[in-house]
Amino acid sequence: MKRLLISTTLITSLFTAHTFAQENNMDTLVSAAKKEGAVYSVGMPDSWANWKDTWTDLTKNYGLKHQDTDMSSAQEIAKFAAEKNNATADIGDVGFAFARVAVAKGVTQPYKPTTWDSIPNWAKDKEGHWALAYTGTIAFISNNNLVKNPPKTWADLLNGDYKVTVGDVGVAAQANNGVLAAAYAMGGDEKNLKPAIDFFGKLAKQGRLSFTDPSVANLEKGEVEVAIMWDFNALNYRDQIERDRFTVSIPQDGSVISGYTTIINKFAKNPNAAKLAREHIFSDQGQINLAEGYARPIRTEVKLPKEVQDKLLPNSEYANVHPIKDFKAWEKSASQLPRQWQENVLINQQ
Structure with a gap:
């Protein structure tokens, strides 16, 4: 009897779920x-x-x-x-x-x-x-107390003298999209992340990659100089802490918009x-x-x-952002990213 009750409940549950999905x-x-x-x-x-x-x-x-x-x-x-x-x-x-x-x-x-x-x-x-x-677009957030010239482009980022955190590449979507955004800016795309891997490899050789989590707590404590993150997270963290203390911008030489x-x-x-x-x-x-x-x-x-509208960045910041078009290619690239990151970026960390 108990087994019959469980089966009936399961069938009812499945039928109800289907009804909801179809009829709202x-x-x-x-x-x-x-x-x-x-x-x-x-x-x-x-x-x-x-x-x-x-x-x-x-x-x-x-x-x-x-x-x-x-x-x-x-x-x-x-x-x-x-x-x-x-x-x-x-x-x-x-x-x-x-x-x-x-x-x-x-x-x-x-x-x-x-x-x-x-x-x-x-x-x-x-x-x-x-x-x-x-949707979200990859942005930079810079601590104005620690960074004299906040980066506006990936080129600025490479030429700086501050540490940069991109998060848990290979695991977190925000970090993976940070790599893809850099690839777009440097002539790559979903199929070709090599320009971005080379870019972050150079940062690693300079000893400028930080492994600090780009959390609001670490930003507030001054443990993050520049972080690569979604615009909505960067703007939220900036306003939670102190608006004038941070600069948030979309990299003007290219970024990715996703969601x-x-x-x-x-x-x-x-x-x-x-x-x-x-x-x-x-x-x-x-x-x-x-x-x-x-x-x-x-x-x-x-x-x-x-x-609410005024809390967002102006539309002009988004003139050079790229949506992901080839998702199969991106899925393949993202699956290969952990190994590429380990072999070509982390190995160079000074």
Whole structure:
């Protein structure tokens, strides 16, 4: 009898998930999410792209408890795959290049929010397994107290006398895209990262690569001179600490514009709460929440309040940014990056 009950529950759950994905039955979804009562995320901390306001909204509007464990895109996918039916996470946020990896590994489930049609086709999976909620562009953040001439280009960066941190290359999407941005600026692309590898190899030979985590705490303590990171993180950290203490700029000789997507764990214990979270993220308010965190919303028709718009960098900074066009090539390059980084960059570190 117990085995029959479990099987019936599983069938009902699968049928309900399919119904939600196809029909966007909001009343049913909200009711089911409230019964679950909680949503557990990975890689969606309060300080990243202002996820804090989204979690606050979900608690206030639907009574959902929330907890996040911060980790990289690769770690999120590995966690979903390793835990399977013992899942401790319901939803995660991964870099664009990792979206297809997650689907290929069979750790995601689809859900199309009611605003699905207003998401550009290039930014979503046709089955609903992933969709970019916001875009980011690789930027420089410089501590004005430590760096006399903040870099505006990659060429400036190479000619400086300060240490540069790019984060955990080969693991974190932000760091990988930092390498790709440098490649674009130096004549490379998704298929050819060699110009960037050579560039960072030169920095390493100068003894100028820093392995300090470019976190807000380390920036505040003055342990980071120049960091390469997404514009939304750099602007957020700058304003959290002291606006005049840091310079944030998009490298004018080339950068990459990409984005992040939620992935809902195929094995989630709270699948409906995860789907409701995605629904809210793509709502007008959810998109404004992201912009409050300096992330540019994917739904461009959402009107941002002036005070939110003013927090972002001017459009003129983005004249020489490149979207990723060949994702298969980028996936291949990103998979080879850890070894290339070890053999051609870290080996040269002075």
